[in-house]
Amino acid sequence: MSRADRRRQAAAAAARAPATDAAGLAARIRAAKLPGTPPELAERARKALAAFVESAAARGVPVAEIARHMADGRAAATIAHVEREQATARGQDPAKGAACAAGCAFCCILPGQDGGTITAHEAERLHAALAPLAGQPDGRAWHPNACPALDPDSRMCRAYEARPLICRSYHSADAAACEANAAGEPAPGARLAGAHLTYLAAHGLARAALGPRGRVETFALREVARAAIEGQDAETARAAARHAPSALDAERRRSGRAWKAARGRG
């Protein structure tokens, strides 16, 4: 084997090994590739995730715990939360002007089998909030494709405090457009807040930085809610809802294309 091959092998082995300190973790985030995400979005997520690591380390959080929060999605959710707060402070609250109101739940009629990409921490919280309601009538008694977390009569989310970021990020200026969308007729009006795109990019970067041992997983919202409401325990729910690794990349790329298209129109 040539010296160059040995160097490449050593670099690959170093990339696979867990980072032993926060500086090493931040360096990996800065070096991580995120193909398919527009560079501006990727850079925003990269800076925010590296800052998350450095700030946690400065507060004395052990590197293993920081890595755990990157893997289970708490880091990505924190980043999105901060971005949204900053937007609101600038007078750019993404919910401003939205028609959203309690009991208006066309957005909880979920497309396909998946219903939305959520992280391990979100799956855990959603399951814990719904498990005590197992066996009660759920949103599907109102509409066959409604989220099982929905109350079929009041059409309120029964896991409101634990709802994932995708639910918190979705707004619309026109409830009638949401009703049309739920019926499969495309209509403008609904949008995902920009912070959601940063969250997807940050979770993708966490996966790239932590490597295969990091177990940065995603789950199907609808399946977690269904399993919890049908009385399955958290581990069974996770197994039923676990995404293939490609799902996060596909979601990131889809969102990136939509973001670019929206900017092109703006």
Ligand code: SF4
């Ligand atoms: S996103 Fe649409 S359906 Fe959901 S609460 Fe807002 S207006 Fe209603």
Ligand code: SF4
């Ligand atoms: S978790 Fe709650 S807000 Fe999210 S889709 Fe289900 S019912 Fe709607």
